[in-house]
Amino acid sequence: MAPLIxxxxxxxxxxTASGLLHAVDGVNLSIGRGKTLGxxxxxxxxxxxxxxxxxxxxxxxxxxxxxxxxNILNYGEEQMLQMRRHIQMIFQDxxxxxxxxxxVSEIIxxxxxxxxxxxxxxxxxxxxxELMDTVGLADRFVNTYPHELDGxxxxxxxxxxxxxxxxxxxxxxxxxxxxxxxxxxxxxxxLMDLQEERGLAYxxxxxxxxxxxxxxxxxxxxxxxxxxxxxxxxxxxxNPLHPYTKALLAAIPIPNxxxxxxxxxxxRGEVASPINPKPGCRFAVRCPQARPECMGQELPLRExxxxxxxxxxxx
Amino acid sequence: xxxxxxxxxxxxxxYVTDDARVFAVNGVDLDINEGETxxxxxxxxAGKTTTALSILKLLPERVGRVTRGSISLEGKDLxxxxxxxxxxxRGEIISMIFQDxxxxxxxVLTVxxxxxxxxxxxxxxxxNRQVDERVDEILKLxxxxxxxxxxxxHQFSGGMKQRIVIAIALACEPKLLLAxxxxxxxxxxxxxxxxxxMNELKRKLRTAMILITHDLGVVAETCDRVAIMYAxxxxxxxxxxxxxxxxxxxxxxxxxxxxxxxxxxxxxxRLNPIDGLMPDxxxxxxxxxxxxxxxxxxxxxxxxxxALREENGHRLYCHLFAGGER
Ligand SMILES: Nc1ncnc2c1ncn2[C@@H]1O[C@H](COP(=O)(O)OP(=O)(O)O)[C@@H](O)[C@H]1O
Ligand SMILES: Nc1ncnc2c1ncn2[C@@H]1O[C@H](COP(=O)(O)OP(=O)(O)O)[C@@H](O)[C@H]1O
Ligand code: SF4
Ligand SMILES: [Mg+2]
Ligand SMILES: [Mg+2]
Numbered sequence: 163m164a165p166l167i168x169x170x171x172x173x174x175x176x177x178t179a180s181g182l183l184h185a186v187d188g189v190n191l192s193i194g195r196g197k198t199l200g201x202x203x204x205x206x207x208x209x210x211x212x213x214x215x216x217x218x219x220x221x222x223x224x225x226x227x228x229x230x231x232x233n234i235l236n237y238g239e240e241q242m243l244q245m246r247r248h249i250q251m252i253f254q255d256x257x258x259x260x261x262x263x264x265x266v267s268e269i270i271x272x273x274x275x276x277x278x279x280x281x282x283x284x285x286x287x288x289x290x291x292e293l294m295d296t297v298g299l300a301d302r303f304v305n306t307y308p309h310e311l312d313g314x315x316x317x318x319x320x321x322x323x324x325x326x327x328x329x330x331x332x333x334x335x336x337x338x339x340x341x342x343x344x345x346x347x348x349x350x351x352x353l354m355d356l357q358e359e360r361g362l363a364y365x366x367x368x369x370x371x372x373x374x375x376x377x378x379x380x381x382x383x384x385x386x387x388x389x390x391x392x393x394x395x396x397x398x399x400x401n402p403l404h405p406y407t408k409a410l411l412a413a414i415p416i417p418n419x420x421x422x423x424x425x426x427x428x429x430r431g432e433v434a435s436p437i438n439p440k441p442g443c444r445f446a447v448r449c450p451q452a453r454p455e456c457m458g459q460e461l462p463l464r465e466x467x468x469x470x471x472x473x474x475x476x477x
Numbered sequence: 478x479x480x481x482x483x484x485x486x487x488x489x490x491x492y493v494t495d496d497a498r499v500f501a502v503n504g505v506d507l508d509i510n511e512g513e514t515x516x517x518x519x520x521x522x523a524g525k526t527t528t529a530l531s532i533l534k535l536l537p538e539r540v541g542r543v544t545r546g547s548i549s550l551e552g553k554d555l556x557x558x559x560x561x562x563x564x565x566x567r568g569e570i571i572s573m574i575f576q577d578x579x580x581x582x583x584x585v586l587t588v589x590x591x592x593x594x595x596x597x598x599x600x601x602x603x604x605n606r607q608v609d610e611r612v613d614e615i616l617k618l619x620x621x622x623x624x625x626x627x628x629x630x631h632q633f634s635g636g637m638k639q640r641i642v643i644a645i646a647l648a649c650e651p652k653l654l655l656a657x658x659x660x661x662x663x664x665x666x667x668x669x670x671x672x673x674x675m676n677e678l679k680r681k682l683r684t685a686m687i688l689i690t691h692d693l694g695v696v697a698e699t700c701d702r703v704a705i706m707y708a709x710x711x712x713x714x715x716x717x718x719x720x721x722x723x724x725x726x727x728x729x730x731x732x733x734x735x736x737x738x739x740x741x742x743x744x745x746x747r748l749n750p751i752d753g754l755m756p757d758x759x760x761x762x763x764x765x766x767x768x769x770x771x772x773x774x775x776x777x778x779x780x781x782x783x784a785l786r787e788e789n790g791h792r793l794y795c796h797l798f799a800g801g802e803r
Contacts, residue, residue: 204664312754342520343691347737347750354747369664376739376748399741413669415694417738419721422698428673429666432634 164231165192166363167216167249167331172225174211181438185211187387188225190463193380195330196357198364200378200395202371202410204433208387209367213333216365217251218242229331247277250324254336257316260308266319267304270294273326293322297352314345321352331363339368350377371414375399380469383407386436386444389463393470403472406445443474451476481551482652482685483532484508488546490527490536490709497759501527503709503766504546506792509702511652512683516700516717518690518734522755524709525689529655533573534563550653569599572646576658578638581645582630588641589626592616592648599649611648619644619674636667640674647678654686660695672699693738697721705731708756708766715791728795729771765796773797 174186186208193199201209214220216227218234226233234245253259260269270290274280280289291301297318308316317337324332334353338346354377356362368374374381374395381398383391383406391404402408409429431448442457443449449456455475463471490502502524509515517525530536531543532555548555550570558566567573575581583591592612613623619640621633630638639659646654659675660668676699679686688700696703697717704714705728713720713728720731736749753770756762762769768778777796785792786799793799 204666314754342755343737344520344733344751345754347748350739351747351750371665372739372741375741376745409666413665414741415668415672415692415698416741417693417697417721417735418742419697419717422717426669426673428669430670432636432667 166195168192168228170226173223175223183437184387189389193363196361198378200374200381201367202374203384207384213335217249247327248330250329251333252320252324252337265305270322297322333365335367391472404474405449482511484549486547489544492541499758514686514700516696516703519706523706569649571653572651573655574642574646578642581642595648615644657689719791730767
């Protein structure tokens, strides 16, 4: 079956004073209907840029985004408006992404009014109440403003708005990163329930590996704008290949005492600049296993076992 | 026998603003031994930062005040200290670092200058060459090349800035470091670098540390003892072994915290979140502060504060394990 969403050699370069910043640099991914692809990596590796490219909030420098097999990057305005109904996004900071002057009901109703999927005030309000119920927001909040609510409820408003047009695919950009763990768990459960009920597909962006492992069917690991490894979740955790993936997994603090007295392998150095990167593995400067052949040529993702892809000269 | 370095007894702290009275800390008991690391765990608003600020008398002036209790450092009650007395304590005996390193760094001074300044104030090191050598040593200790002492804070990454802040905090070899979410804003691989460096320094300098965090993973890897806070109270405390022992009795909130984090080593479809929200600190519930969210709440929990039950230093405040008024 064809994937719902696919990116091909997707690129976004930002011009800066000191050169071209390669925020997303040739990313190939695909997400099936009803599935979740987790995208992990450290800050600045291009996760949010990738998410915004996929929902067409940013114009790509190159490459394609296919929705149901059709490249949506060259859609005209009318086609784009239609397509937007199916593809939505939720953000890390629900507060920054919600208009502070609008009430909860106005925020949730807005996409419905813009796309005119439902007509008439009463019918729209029925839908608003239904959505609030779906995401677990009590009716009494209908006329409140986002700043009057806590972070967890604000994120529920963001989710309700994203669901307003009955999309098939939602990019979730760090949706629980700003929330305390007890509230984070409530929102994660909600997202998973919605997926099951509605067959939603998610691109789930986060820097939190425990969260991504919990929610994803497949995981893509990014480093400096590139996807360095991609595999089904269980496979990635059981058999990580790329040295960066290994470093990332080793760095997660585990909430039990099993690793307490182990000397941990701590990866040295920091992420290099994404401006005018040289060809070759971008992790090489920090990689304990780097060799001369890691530099000088671009390293494509290669399939090492069914569904497991890695970009590294060791494999 | 280990000696108590710091002992907090029955501490109450309030913030009084024009429109509200916030009960931020409500009867906290904590103690820490020399060279030990105590994890102070809890969600936003639990009162962790307030507790740490009270120790150093850094509560916002006029708004925040300690209303009851004592904080004794090696037997001397800090709550009775004047501002002048406290200046000799801060930086020299107790240091504090914050989540945002720029809280402690001056953007217009080089990092070398800032470390030297601390040394001159506290250690009376007047000899310039000596100070210079110490600055180099301290930077090396936290893994920053000494050549970089002439650089300004903005020339460093977030992880390096936090190392520099730690360098400054440890410059005078304090006995106690209060670290308020020092790695929360850092990426995991950088967090791992900073934590492993802190662990090493602690061993080398025998510094005791109160590590404030909401991350139970960080606690498991770095702390000797743990205190879990909820709504301004410590609801459970013990050694890491006691707190992380799934067989031991635990406070329902502790159980809830562990249930809410996805566990990489287990495959569960649903998490077990704690229902509801943190109570409003201006109107705390009667009885057990957690009763409004507790899945095991009993009649007595609504009206009576649970008494302490202690076994081998494992402290629990919950009616499930003890009866009567506290
Ligand atoms: N509008 C922009 N202009 C210039 N650079 C940008 C812009 N947006 C993002 N970047 C840069 O692109 C890179 C990737 O950023 P981002 O996608 O936000 O990463 P992440 O979400 O993984 O933290 C970073 O180096 C960031 O500074
Ligand atoms: N300056 C202040 N004025 C009024 N209330 C405050 C102030 N600082 C903190 N609080 C309140 O005190 C409570 C405890 O806060 P804090 O100690 O910062 O908790 P934590 O560090 O555990 O997140 C919270 O309800 C917080 O809103
Ligand atoms: S005292 Fe009662 S309400 Fe409080 S945690 Fe224990 S069982 Fe729950
Ligand atoms: Mg981002
Ligand atoms: Mg705090």
